[in-house]
Amino acid sequence: MNAPAPKEAVIKMYAARPDIHPREVKGTFATLRRVCVWLTQLLFYGLPWLSMHGRQAVLFDLGARKFHLFGLVLWPQDFIYLAGLLIISAYGLFLVTAVAGRVWCGYACPQTVYTEIFLWIERRIEGDRSARIRLDRQPWSLEKLGKRGGKHLAWGTVALWTGFTFVGYFTPIRTLAEAALHMTLGPWEAFWVVFYGLATYGNAGWLREQVCKYMCPYARFQSAMFDRDTLIVSYDTARGEPRGAARAALAGGKDGAGVKGDCIDCSLCVQVCPVGIDIRNGLQYECIGCAACVDACSGVMDKVGKPRGLIRYATENALAQGWDAWRIGSRIARPRTIGYGLVFVLMAVGMSTALLRRTPLKLDVIRDRGSMGREVEDGRIENVYRLQLMNTAERPHWFRITVKGIDSAAVVDDALVEMAGASARAVPVRVRVDRAAVVTGSNRLSFTATAVEDPALSVTEQAVFIVPR
Amino acid sequence: MSDFTSGFWNWYVALITVLGIAGCAILLWTQSRHRVRLDEHGQPEQTTGHVWDEDLTELNTPMPRWWMGLFYLTIAFAVGYLVLYPGLGSYAGRLGWESTGAYKQELAKANADYGPLFAQYLRHDLKEVAADPQAHAIGERLFLTYCAQCHGSDARGNKGYPNLTDNDWLYGGDPSVIKETIMKGRNGQMPPMGAALGSDTDVENVAHYVLSLSNAPADPIKVAFGKSKFAACAACHGADAHGNPMLGAPNLTDKTWLYGGSPETVMETIRKGRNNTMPAWGEFLGEAKVHVLAAYVWSLSNAPVAQYTPAHEVAAK
Numbered sequence: 001m002n003a004p005a006p007k008e009a010v011i012k013m014y015a016a017r018p019d020i021h022p023r024e025v026k027g028t029f030a031t032l033r034r035v036c037v038w039l040t041q042l043l044f045y046g047l048p049w050l051s052m053h054g055r056q057a058v059l060f061d062l063g064a065r066k067f068h069l070f071g072l073v074l075w076p077q078d079f080i081y082l083a084g085l086l087i088i089s090a091y092g093l094f095l096v097t098a099v100a101g102r103v104w105c106g107y108a109c110p111q112t113v114y115t116e117i118f119l120w121i122e123r124r125i126e127g128d129r130s131a132r133i134r135l136d137r138q139p140w141s142l143e144k145l146g147k148r149g150g151k152h153l154a155w156g157t158v159a160l161w162t163g164f165t166f167v168g169y170f171t172p173i174r175t176l177a178e179a180a181l182h183m184t185l186g187p188w189e190a191f192w193v194v195f196y197g198l199a200t201y202g203n204a205g206w207l208r209e210q211v212c213k214y215m216c217p218y219a220r221f222q223s224a225m226f227d228r229d230t231l232i233v234s235y236d237t238a239r240g241e242p243r244g245a246a247r248a249a250l251a252g253g254k255d256g257a258g259v260k261g262d263c264i265d266c267s268l269c270v271q272v273c274p275v276g277i278d279i280r281n282g283l284q285y286e287c288i289g290c291a292a293c294v295d296a297c298s299g300v301m302d303k304v305g306k307p308r309g310l311i312r313y314a315t316e317n318a319l320a321q322g323w324d325a326w327r328i329g330s331r332i333a334r335p336r337t338i339g340y341g342l343v344f345v346l347m348a349v350g351m352s353t354a355l356l357r358r359t360p361l362k363l364d365v366i367r368d369r370g371s372m373g374r375e376v377e378d379g380r381i382e383n384v385y386r387l388q389l390m391n392t393a394e395r396p397h398w399f400r401i402t403v404k405g406i407d408s409a410a411v412v413d414d415a416l417v418e419m420a421g422a423s424a425r426a427v428p429v430r431v432r433v434d435r436a437a438v439v440t441g442s443n444r445l446s447f448t449a450t451a452v453e454d455p456a457l458s459v460t461e462q463a464v465f466i467v468p469r
Numbered sequence: 470m471s472d473f474t475s476g477f478w479n480w481y482v483a484l485i486t487v488l489g490i491a492g493c494a495i496l497l498w499t500q501s502r503h504r505v506r507l508d509e510h511g512q513p514e515q516t517t518g519h520v521w522d523e524d525l526t527e528l529n530t531p532m533p534r535w536w537m538g539l540f541y542l543t544i545a546f547a548v549g550y551l552v553l554y555p556g557l558g559s560y561a562g563r564l565g566w567e568s569t570g571a572y573k574q575e576l577a578k579a580n581a582d583y584g585p586l587f588a589q590y591l592r593h594d595l596k597e598v599a600a601d602p603q604a605h606a607i608g609e610r611l612f613l614t615y616c617a618q619c620h621g622s623d624a625r626g627n628k629g630y631p632n633l634t635d636n637d638w639l640y641g642g643d644p645s646v647i648k649e650t651i652m653k654g655r656n657g658q659m660p661p662m663g664a665a666l667g668s669d670t671d672v673e674n675v676a677h678y679v680l681s682l683s684n685a686p687a688d689p690i691k692v693a694f695g696k697s698k699f700a701a702c703a704a705c706h707g708a709d710a711h712g713n714p715m716l717g718a719p720n721l722t723d724k725t726w727l728y729g730g731s732p733e734t735v736m737e738t739i740r741k742g743r744n745n746t747m748p749a750w751g752e753f754l755g756e757a758k759v760h761v762l763a764a765y766v767w768s769l770s771n772a773p774v775a776q777y778t779p780a781h782e783v784a785a786k
Contacts, residue, residue, distance in 0.1 A: 007506060008505065008513075010504050010513075011502065011503055011505055011515065012501065012531060013532070014501055014536065014537040214533060369618070370618050371628075374625075386613065426609075428613070
């Protein structure tokens with residue numbers, strides 16, 4: 001008798017990543033993405049080289065805790081503006097996603113942009129999709145070694161340059177370049193150049209779509225912003241199915257089953273997909289909305305003489321009800337997008353007003369803790385304060401310190417403080433009051449620092465005057 | 470070092486740690502593969518094998534393999550870390566790392582980095598350093614950090630803590646003496662004189678005599694009686710009551726009072742004595758910082774007139 005066939009088998013819960021070799025694609029959206037790559041990367045690589053007022057225009061000086069943004073100097077106390085910027089960015093992203101899906105992912109996200117750059121290098125050295133697949137299957141030879149080595153060398157160069165530029169935002173890039181040329185980089189500078197470089201190399205060269213699929217939280221939660229009026233890259237099933245080879249379709253079907261749909265099943269849309277999915281299966285979480293399949297399909301439709309748009313940007317509602325672009329556009333303004341837009345505009349206006357109107361002067365009053373207060377000549381009471389002054393503007397100022405809130409209160413000695421541009425200083429200040437003007441215990445008073453030549457530049461801080469028993 | 474007196478808790482913690490790591494490894498190993506039924510085509514079902522509500526199964530969408538590799542990497546990291554660093558019970562780790570050692574290393578590095586900044590001033594006379602604006606700014610910051618707690622941010626002192634801006638000095642106002650005061654500290658002792666002087670009346674008389682020396686209001690009769698008893702004080706304060714900087718005994722003929730110049734306070738000082746300590750900063754701050762500080766303190770009561778020669782010019786000489 002035969003042994004009974006096994007009824008069970010062992011499957012793996014982890015699998016090797018299938019190789020994805022996206023085919024090069026030409027078309028409107030590919031051009032648009034290329035423009036985005038150029039814009040973002042010119043900005044990223046070029047910005048640190050700009051100079052202004054004799055220093056780097058954009059420099060995040062962590063050591064000095066000063067963040068230079070062109071004419072603006074931000075201090076750790078200004079961190080609230082970063083929070084504001086993040087909120088504005090988040091709502092901007094929500095709004096864009098609700099209207100047009102994952103366009104950020106498809107065109108401007110650094111992961112997409114660097115993958116695009118690395119893919120471009122790969123194509124120049126190893127050739128397009130089919131050549132790369134062939135190279136994969138080839139046994140190791142001098143030619144394969146040369147191509148692979150050349151590719152990784154080129155990737156490594158771009159990655160290191162990226163790492164170098166990144167560090168150039170935190171330490172002056174010109175001195176950094178000099179140090180790099182003379183091989184005298186500091187250990188931390190070298191570490192971050194290599195680390196950021198390795199991250200770029202790993203993410204754009206090796207991990208690619210896996211970053212979007214397994215690591216990126218935004219990729220996963222933006223489905224919450226989608227609705228039936230969100231633009232998504234979609235395959236027009238009604239028009240395309242049943243799919244089949246063009247010739248068979250023209251002949252009325254090889255099996256004589258009737259006229260086929262517009263999809264000729266050339267699989268180009270699958271071949272160009274950077275995340276390796278088939279868009280004809282409908283909206284999938286892997287889709288980054290890059291529209292490479294739209295470009296590919298449009299090219300094919302042109303060739304077979306059918307109208308474009310078998311794969312196109314459309315909304316679920318538009319697909320179901322056959323809406324035109326005008327009808328889709330009329331659905332852009334809906335409660336969800338109006339809400340996102342409102343918060344976005346409010347935050348943007350609020351934050352830029354706050355930023356423009358902020359006083360470039362900060363004052364902190366710290367009463368001396370060692371003493372309660374002392375009695376001086378004529379029975380007056382004296383308290384000592386340490387004023388922590390911060391001139392956050394770039395030009396130097398003279399500041400006058402005045403006190404208010406208690407009759408007869410006056411600052412002893414010279415109440416003028418000289419402050420260099422973008423500097424902080426602790427100034428000891430003595431304040432005297434008449435005994436009759438205050439009660440035993442604590443009395444409220446306020447300190448004001450005012451620029452001598454610009455009375456509008458002024459900041460006031462509350463403090464306490466203590467009269468000992 | 471363990472804070473526990475018994476070795477039990479060390480073993481307890483170590484065991485939990487080891488079991489935890491081993492548990493993670495076992496869990497990872499057993500959960501990375503799964504036994505499933507074959508479907509009607511003889512192919513394994515691509516489900517996780519979990520079934521809910523009789524027929525609801527979970528599709529197996531495998532994670533990438535490198536992801537599992539990362540998990541194994543964390544286990545390798547944990548083992549490596551526990552071998553090299555302290556973490557497993559009271560085991561100290563192969564590297565011998567400890568937090569105090571790390572602190573000392575950082576301190577040594579900071580001293581090596583910033584030491585030259587302070588050391589450049591050591592080559593200069595204190596009065597020269599006092600004239601240098603940069604040294605003055607550094608001195609001010611040092612003062613606000615280390616001295617202001619007692620002497621006040623404005624250096625004008627408190628009860629029991631001398632005013633440093635009035636050019637009245639207990640131990641002498643020469644910059645080198647100020648530096649010595651900061652380096653080695655001072656211990657000012659005024660012994661309780663109540664018993665030595667006699668009765669409370671004697672103490673009151675001496676107090677009035679002392680007050681009269683600085684022309685403060687005093688009872689002439691008590692002053693006369695007190696003068697005869699002042700011999701007991703003269704050993705330190707001198708027969709003319711001008712004080713003795715060698716002992717830190719204050720001048721009693723001026724209007725500067727460390728603890729207050731009211732008759733009651735002076736009597737309390739005489740009766741109970743005073744004990745005053747300025748801590749030694751030499752070891753903590755190092756001579757170079759103290760040098761800058763001394764110059765700053767001196768400049769508070771003296772207008773520096775000497776010209777400061779920048780360090781590189783001194784080196785050129």
